[in-house]
Amino acid sequence: MLGIVRQKMLEQSLKKIPPAVSVLRSYSSAAKQMTIRDALNSALDEEMSADSKVFLMGEEVGEYQGAYKITKGLLDKYGPERVLDTPITEAGFTGVAVGAAYYGVKPVVEFMTFNFSMQAIDHIINSAAKTNYMSSGQISVPIVFRGPNGAAAGVGAQHSQCYAAWYASCPGLKVLAPYSSEDARGLLKAAIRDPDPVVFLENELLYGESFPVSDEVLDSSFCLPIGKAKIERKGKDVTIAAYSKMVGYALKAAETLEKDGIDAEVINLRSIRPLDRSMINASVRKTSRLVTVEEAFPQHGVGAEICASIVEESFAYLDAPVERIAGADVPMPYAANLERMAVPQVEDIVRAAKRTCYRSVS
Amino acid sequence: MAFYSKNPRNIINNLKSKVGLWSLMKQSHGTCSYSSCLNTIHLHRFLPLTTLPQFTNPDSISHKKGHFPHFQRFQSTTTEKQIDSVPNGEQSQVLDFPGGKVVFSPEMRFLSESPSVYSQCYRVLDDNGQLISHSNFVPVSEEVAVKMYSNMVTLQTLDTIFYEAQRQGRISFYVTSIGEEAINIASAAALTSDDIVFPQYREPGVLLWRGFTLQEFANQCFGNKADYGKGRQMPIHYGSNKLNYFTVASTIATQIPHAVGAAYSLKMDKKDACAVTYFGDGGTSEGDFHAAMNFAAVTESPVIFICRNNGWAISTPTSDQFRSDGIAVRGQAYGVRSIRVDGNDALAMYSAVHSARHMAVNEHRPILIEAVTYRVGHHSTSDDSTKYRPANEIEWWRMARDPVTRFRKWIEINGWWGSEAESQLRSSIRSQLLHAIQIAERAEKPPVNDLFTDVYDNIPSNLREQEKLLKETINRHPKDYPADVPI
Numbered sequence: 001m002l003g004i005v006r007q008k009m010l011e012q013s014l015k016k017i018p019p020a021v022s023v024l025r026s027y028s029s030a031a032k033q034m035t036i037r038d039a040l041n042s043a044l045d046e047e048m049s050a051d052s053k054v055f056l057m058g059e060e061v062g063e064y065q066g067a068y069k070i071t072k073g074l075l076d077k078y079g080p081e082r083v084l085d086t087p088i089t090e091a092g093f094t095g096v097a098v099g100a101a102y103y104g105v106k107p108v109v110e111f112m113t114f115n116f117s118m119q120a121i122d123h124i125i126n127s128a129a130k131t132n133y134m135s136s137g138q139i140s141v142p143i144v145f146r147g148p149n150g151a152a153a154g155v156g157a158q159h160s161q162c163y164a165a166w167y168a169s170c171p172g173l174k175v176l177a178p179y180s181s182e183d184a185r186g187l188l189k190a191a192i193r194d195p196d197p198v199v200f201l202e203n204e205l206l207y208g209e210s211f212p213v214s215d216e217v218l219d220s221s222f223c224l225p226i227g228k229a230k231i232e233r234k235g236k237d238v239t240i241a242a243y244s245k246m247v248g249y250a251l252k253a254a255e256t257l258e259k260d261g262i263d264a265e266v267i268n269l270r271s272i273r274p275l276d277r278s279m280i281n282a283s284v285r286k287t288s289r290l291v292t293v294e295e296a297f298p299q300h301g302v303g304a305e306i307c308a309s310i311v312e313e314s315f316a317y318l319d320a321p322v323e324r325i326a327g328a329d330v331p332m333p334y335a336a337n338l339e340r341m342a343v344p345q346v347e348d349i350v351r352a353a354k355r356t357c358y359r360s361v362s
Numbered sequence: 363m364a365f366y367s368k369n370p371r372n373i374i375n376n377l378k379s380k381v382g383l384w385s386l387m388k389q390s391h392g393t394c395s396y397s398s399c400l401n402t403i404h405l406h407r408f409l410p411l412t413t414l415p416q417f418t419n420p421d422s423i424s425h426k427k428g429h430f431p432h433f434q435r436f437q438s439t440t441t442e443k444q445i446d447s448v449p450n451g452e453q454s455q456v457l458d459f460p461g462g463k464v465v466f467s468p469e470m471r472f473l474s475e476s477p478s479v480y481s482q483c484y485r486v487l488d489d490n491g492q493l494i495s496h497s498n499f500v501p502v503s504e505e506v507a508v509k510m511y512s513n514m515v516t517l518q519t520l521d522t523i524f525y526e527a528q529r530q531g532r533i534s535f536y537v538t539s540i541g542e543e544a545i546n547i548a549s550a551a552a553l554t555s556d557d558i559v560f561p562q563y564r565e566p567g568v569l570l571w572r573g574f575t576l577q578e579f580a581n582q583c584f585g586n587k588a589d590y591g592k593g594r595q596m597p598i599h600y601g602s603n604k605l606n607y608f609t610v611a612s613t614i615a616t617q618i619p620h621a622v623g624a625a626y627s628l629k630m631d632k633k634d635a636c637a638v639t640y641f642g643d644g645g646t647s648e649g650d651f652h653a654a655m656n657f658a659a660v661t662e663s664p665v666i667f668i669c670r671n672n673g674w675a676i677s678t679p680t681s682d683q684f685r686s687d688g689i690a691v692r693g694q695a696y697g698v699r700s701i702r703v704d705g706n707d708a709l710a711m712y713s714a715v716h717s718a719r720h721m722a723v724n725e726h727r728p729i730l731i732e733a734v735t736y737r738v739g740h741h742s743t744s745d746d747s748t749k750y751r752p753a754n755e756i757e758w759w760r761m762a763r764d765p766v767t768r769f770r771k772w773i774e775i776n777g778w779w780g781s782e783a784e785s786q787l788r789s790s791i792r793s794q795l796l797h798a799i800q801i802a803e804r805a806e807k808p809p810v811n812d813l814f815t816d817v818y819d820n821i822p823s824n825l826r827e828q829e830k831l832l833k834e835t836i837n838r839h840p841k842d843y844p845a846d847v848p849i
Contacts, residue, residue, distance in 0.1 A: 055630075081630055087660060092619055092653025096661075099623025099637075102608060103558065105630065107623075126613050127620065135601055135609040136592040137816040171817050195819040227822075274822055 031212035039181035043188040055082040058110030094120035101143040111147035128197040129172030149201035157331035162296035168273035175272040179247040181211040186224030229276035235265030242293035243269040253349035288319035289356035298326035323352040485704035491771025500713040514543040541738030544765035548711035556635035560617040572605040580802035593808040615648035625665035636664040644675025658728035659697040672737035677750040690732040705733030706765035
């Protein structure tokens with residue numbers, strides 16, 4: 001039965017992306033455009049080419065060219081030893097990959113979605129995250145776990161959960177959440193080169209999105225630092241912190257807010273663990289207001305952690321309570337109208353920003 | 363499993379009753395012909411050990427030639443798989459299925475859930491340490507045999523003394539390997555130092571063989587400054603990069619797929635080495651065991667799976683753990699070559715592991731070894747096994763089936779050992795151990811900054827901050843912190 005659902009997911013990824021998510025921006029300079037899919041594919045290709053220890057593992061990554069075509073062409077280029085199609089056992093292949101990482105090679109493990117990583121979570125936490133510490137530095141685990149995370153479109157409860165908060169609570173792991181193609185390339189390369197275990201959370205609906213990329217980004221040595229957020233839009237009235245797809249929503253919200261005279265600063269977190277607390281705090285000290293946005297369940301989430309960090313370090317600077325925008329506290333429903341109600345929309349972010357400015361939201 | 367019934371001397375009786383079942387099967391199934399029942403026995407393919415070394419099984423499935431790690435890509439029409447011979451010489455039709463050629467039969471035949479005879483167990487020395495006639499084994503030199511024996515004695519003494527130390531409150535926890543010394547030492551002796559070991563927690567003997575000193579064992583158990591684990595783990599969680607022995611983790615069976623991953627990497631690197639992993643009978647119930655076995659077969663990885671079937675998983679006897687005929691039979695279900703060995707026969711263990719290693723490394727295949735033994739000690743110092751098994755059963759296995767004594771008899775028969783050497787060895791080990799414990803106990807504990815390092819490759823700023831804050835707090839309120847912990 002799982003096979004049927006997975007097939008459906010593959011169909012979804014090939015469907016057109018709903019307009020609410022579209023964030024194509026036009027720049028006057030003739031910057032090259034690149035989809036997230038191509039960004040990830042090129043990053044994997046370049047890292048595999050540069051380091052023969054890097055190899056890929058996962059279901060359908062080889063012959064099928066990847067469930068979402070992220071690993072397209074890599075089997076033909078690098079052969080079946082370095083692009084391994086695995087039997088259906090997340091617990092199995094994650095354990096095997098961790099063992100290979102103990103030995104010293106650098107596996108990049110693909111989960112068809114991070115929902116399936118729950119079947120392997122013991123190996124991710126107990127065998128990967130904690131091992132460098134428990135072995136006192138004798139065993140390092142240079143492994144990357146990647147795959148789509150969070151809600152897609154019409155895939156129901158068991159395929160829509162966001163795992164950023166779960167993994168980010170565990171010391172020993174690094175957790176990254178790219179938004180643009182620049183993020184995807186730079187952060188994936190950084191993750192592969194990092195000697196610590198990294199959880200790399202992609203987003204299925206963003207795979208087909210195009211973003212402008214500079215020549216610097218296209219260079220094979222391009223790399224982004226882990227643990228640094230990015231200010232996507234400078235502002236002075238309210239800070240909106242988001243990750244992954246919600247960054248696009250936040251940017252749209254900022255455009256709407258601008259018409260109402262509210263100048264929002266949008267922060268793309270990029271790194272959930274380590275969280276760039278200093279940048280977020282510096283921004284809030286400038287604006288005095290904060291809205292956090294995530295698609296995930298609200299309790300114990302990324303927004304809660306950011307809120308705590310602000311209260312601990314910048315309490316005196318706040319002019320309004322922190323607003324947390326998150327997904328509804330229910331398992332994701334399937335029907336399109338219900339699904340729409342269960343995830344944040346641009347209007348929710350706009351209203352939250354207005355509330356922090358004590359403006360009427362009607 | 364009849365071997366571990368309450369009265370071990372009734373093994374023969376139990377066996378008889380199982381054999382009776384077979385004839386019952388014949389009678390009860392009207393359509394079950396004699397030959398069809400025979401076929402269920404043919405499920406067990408034995409590698410004939412008539413001439414050693416013989417490492418290729420003519421019956422095995424081989425669709426790969428040479429040592430290059432080819433992978434069979436999807437080629438549904440061509441398959442070179444061999445199958446069981448067509449039963450009864452029937453003119454049956456054949457289906458060319460993606461997995462291979464499937465022979466049809468109009469007879470409805472269920473594969474039996476248990477074999478009519480237990481899979482045989484390889485043994486070379488009898489209970490009195492005498493070589494069984496017509497036995498095949500890999501010979502060991504006097505030097506190696508004596509080293510094996512000394513290590514077995516050392517392991518036994520180490521266990522006894524550390525167990526006592528825990529009972530005296532000097533260490534918090536301990537796990538003994540009493541009764542499994544032959545598995546520990548003989549398997550270690552048959553491997554090379556390049557082979558990577560992924561232990562469960564009842565295999566300190568492998569580390570001992572490779573050169574971990576008594577002092578190093580003591581340091582880890584006392585969690586002092588010299589502990590390679592920097593005091594972060596409970597006792598018996600040894601590990602040594604240098605000796606290719608991966609740090610013991612408390613999680614059961616997670617090391618099994620790790621070993622497969624390492625083996626796959628060894629193959630990619632074309633190294634003359636294999637991965638070896640140990641686990642108990644209980645560990646084979648974990649999902650990780652099944653996934654790892656399957657994976658190892660599919661990826662053709664050079665890994666040796668050694669199951670210490672010691673009859674007990676804490677208080678769970680094997681009859682409550684699984685209903686298969688032990689572990690070795692499962693190998694075929696995954697396409698893994700396997701053997702059942704008398705785990706208390708050091709010579710048989712040595713031979714089996716030696717041959718397994720040769721096959722794993724040269725043929726790039728996994729091997730499963732089921733070492734049948736008995737857990738003489740309690741599960742750990744947190745357990746009192748007399749609560750769930752009879753004390754006389756434990757005593758019988760401790761005395762009559764002690765693997766150390768059995769091997770000693772063999773080396774004495776060969777003229778390589780005597781009672782002088784015995785008493786000298788035992789007293790020397792004992793005094794070395796007591797000395798090591800004294801030193802370990804008095805040594806300083808690890809410093810506070812070892813709390814924060816190694817979470818990541820480089821210490822992150824938030825942990826550096828926390829460390830600073832902690833040190834300041836300790837300095838400000840020294841009364842609230844133990845005086846003997848260095849900063």
